Amino acid sequence: MFSHSEHIREIERVSRGLVTGRDDMVVQSWLRCLDQHRLDPTHACEAFILPEARLREHRQRSEDLIRIARSGLEHLFHQVAGQNYVLLLSDRKGVTVEFLGDPLFDNNLRKAGLYLGSEWSESRAGTCAVGACIETGEALTIHQTDHFDNTHTPLSCTAAPIYDTTGELAAVLDISLLSSPILKASQSLARHLVGATVRRIELANLMAQTRHEWVLRFSRSPEFLDVDPEAAISIDGGGRIIGMTHGGAQILARAGGADWRTPASLIGQPVSKFLNLEVDGLSELTRRRPTQDRLVFARDGNALFAHAIEPQIQRRASAWVHGEIPQAIRRLGGDTPEIVALQAKVAKLARTALPVLIQGETGSGKEHLARAIHEGSGLTGGFVAINCAAIPEQLIESELFGYMPGAFTGASARGRKGLVEQAERGTLFLDEIGDMPLALQSRLLRVLAEKEVLPIGGHEPRPVNIRIVSASHRPLHELVAEGRFRQDLFYRLNAATLALPPLRERTDFEWIIARVLERHAKDGKVPVLSSLALDLLKRHDWPGNIRELDNVLAVAVALSEGDVIEPSDLPETLPGAPSGAHMADDTGGELRRLLSACNWNVSEAARQLGVDRSTVHRQIRRFGIAPKH
Template identity: 40%
Template sequence: MQWNTSMPSGSVPAVPADVALIERSRQRSFELHRLDPGRSEPPRVLTTTALKDHREPMERFMRIARGGMETLFGQIRDAGYVVLLTDTHGVAVDFIGNPLFDQDWRRAGLWLGSCWTEEKEGTCAVALANLEQRAITVHHAEHFRAPNQRLTCSAVPIFAPDGRPLAVLDASAMESPDDRRSQHLVLQMVRSAARMAEDANFLHEFEHHHVLRLARRRDFVEVSADGMVALDEAGRIMAISQSLREQGVLIADVGRSIEAVFDQRFEQVADAAQHGGYPLAMRYLPTGTQCFALVRPPRRRPIAAPAAPRPAAPAAGPVDVDALQAIAGHDPQMQTNARQALRVLDKGLAILLRGESGSGKEAFAKAMHEASARRAQPFVAVNCAAIPETLIESELFGYREGAFTGARAKGARGKIAQAHGGTLFLDEIGDMPQAMQTRLLRVLAEREVTPLGSEQPIAVDVQLICATHRDLREMVAQGQFRLDLFYRLNSVTLALPALRERADKALLIDRLLHEDGQQLYGRAVAITEAARGLLLRYDWPGNIRQLKNVLRTAMALSGGEAVAPEYLPAEVHGSGPPLLPPERMLSLGGAEADIDAEMPLHEAKGERGTLLQALKAHQWNVTETARSLGMCRATVYRHMQKWDIVSPNRLGH
């Protein structure tokens, strides 16, 4: 069966393709990271304590990958190679080398805890495998820093079952032939070991589900499968292995029933697993071609003891940090935020996220929830700026039947009660009315909430995460935010960088092209170098939210072909109407740039003047005004009412 006539993305690339990637990396090392190629010290090696933060999240996968690492080392040991497993931050979390050469390995930076990132080491194989998410060899002088130029390194990324980067497997040597082609076989062996670890992780992840090992030839199905498919209890495809993902096969079929993709019913698949696991002939319906499947039955789950009553606080469980690692990307500030978040999760501390509108505060909060012991419980998000002031009390605290005119017959649970046992995310906390600030402070102090119209409090246990694009300290100084609530909320404050400040913009662009391209066209969408250059130079006042919208629109306009400059909006080209400066997205207060010259000075200053100027700039279009200021329409209307700003369209009505 021919899954795909094009070359799989995992195949060994032509040398010119590697050269192009390496050259771009060298340019970034000079221009972006401003590294000195002649710097003589070896790569940094983390302390035992710092290394522990990188190893602990990887422990389960390290155990799974160890067998593949040992097999690889046995194949290349006599040629003088060392094997490293790094996390997605480029830190070596596992290591196998000949102990006779331990001092040499350590001096070369090929050691447990060594840091191989482009920001610190410039061009190197581990960094490129992480950044480009593809296998690559960096040989001798292709390394950016002079001390690394005697090394040859072949690195292959390893992916989780959902396609997210998980680790990098690397084989490096301090002595090797000058001819780069001598490393092609080594790269293939590293690729084979990486695939072994990837598949073992897939089987472990779905040990309680039916897993199909697919092959195009019956003779190979037991020894060399083309890929694997996991089915849920209803016979729906819940995941596919990375080998199929690289071939562009079955990606769009995740979530569909087995009968909709192959000419076999789920009952027949389960029967094949139950009766000896004989190869099952199947026809792949999208192409009408034949393949064969060996079905592994699900492992029985252990019989659980009778369930005890649910405790008020969730029981601690193993932490899954994949979500936080994925959202941190390769930006140093975001990686620091992720590490700090992991340290304070499940400690009962309120967490405050600060960042411009569109910088991903809610996504980061959701990732924190997924990485916490509360991840099986609700994540409830509330945008305090989007709820009218008259409704925010009932939204947060709930109400009993008959509490007010128009109340539901059976009352309603508030958002705080809905988040019991899980995480409550209060976005734009700076826009919460002061009366509600007082009630929220009482909830945090007493850990109970009283619905409107009720005298009976309800106990609540939530992990509180708040977010704002405003300066709460300044609001406290101006009497707009309660000081005691401020101290309650900012036990831990994490500052999310604006998109223009992130060091991994290129990676974010590629990731969005991949993710949204899969949704729109079932494959990643390419981008021309000219378009990429425009995106990297643009200031992105709307941050990640704006980038997503621009790329999704460009992909739609391109029809799935490579995104070119003509598919990008005028402002990205620098020819569109001027946008409000980023400072106005941080706070309405104090933003006085570009104030209308005809406006009296006393009126132009402060929040009212800024809002009035924005409304005039957008011809009194509230939707566009809200977008430019990084707030929602309800907040704009509320401020217009507060400051007696009336649209000219409504004068005289």
């Protein structure tokens, strides 16, 4: 029996660089415990169970993964039934967010830390399977005296990492015994079962998140390809990699001479960079062909059997209009096929937790779309918007992340909660994200990855549960290529991308005009456009998009006589619009009367017209209007 003192002496020998019979992975973990975590092997690290409130926060952040993983965990638990194993699903912080064990041993399991809410990070518990798995990113077994702390040496624990579809560590699955045979090899079957369960959880997650894209599954054996594949990747219609299991990441990394630990070098790349395959060839790898004929070759010469799963056919968008599309999303546009298809896509994405990137020209309605996504999401929190281009660079950090009392000169004595925290359980809309400084991009990336925020001057991060919607009028992939936007943040933000068409390409142009005119009704009456005026509007290129249209119609409504807007009420800048000379008697007289009624107070006239003062001054010069003395 290995005594406590012998265990401490062995750790001391390792600290001096002396060789022991331990696996190198165990030795490296012991050294981290000593050098990085400053743990003392003579002081017991008792099992730590999080308070209920903190555990609830961790579980809420992991609820999607827990839901997907639960059937796999239950299947594994049935496989080892009667052998006294305990299953722990830990988040990336090492906190157990799901637990399966024999309720007869609850007290013993809780005391040993094999329980819901236990924290098994290496810095907290020393060398342990969950903590070492988080540190190394690889499957491993920490058997009895492999543990750094003597409290845990009766345990035998085997763990494997669970990666999300972007290649980032998401969780750890652990299978543990309170007591086990002396030989570490006794846990080889446990390690195999855990690895197989993790592989299936990752595949289920990939299939759930990319059901409307191509999924390519791999196996070294044709017999198991369709029933139990070893790896998978998802591919968009343009042939780019948009998701992968950990096995898929390893296949891609080997094929492309890359490192799977830097998934940003894999996501977004064309599949042809890694496989001798183009997107057009995916249909040849479906079940329509015999399994043994579905062979693909990686760029490193590796041969793999492949099974391509076609994107799930979405229901016709028109079927959504009166049923599942929330009212807020229906207000995005008219009922043309193109716009209804966009509404259907928005409605589906709104109900997920996926980050959404909106691309569109300035004035095309990106914030309006972001609000519709929030209103259709069912989230209980608020909608918080921040324009990254409108806030001075020196203030944007405190605006986003908040600050502690006295964090800097001029800071409020009570501190301030940042916009990220204000969006708790709601949506944070980051408009013009492409203008965010690079240093702030790094901080935002950590918020998205860790789901916690650290205010300026603070020492303890605060958990946050938010939905991110971002927007830019510039193509972010071009900013990435120019080195002005972080690639890893780009792939975090554009899990789903929505492209808003410019106004000149909107097939529901007349519907938009009708909605704008409703907003500018006079005395409860909605003006209409004459056919000639409508024709002028259709011929304009609308560089300012809906925002420009709103301004034009606001002025036209104010200048129009009666309920009909004529060409003379529209700006001269529109192609074919009447010149100022023809309009001076009509529109100019109307504006003169308004100015006279306002005692030539230009600001008041601008307010009544719903435009800015510069527009009124421009019209005054255009029509040669002057006060009568």
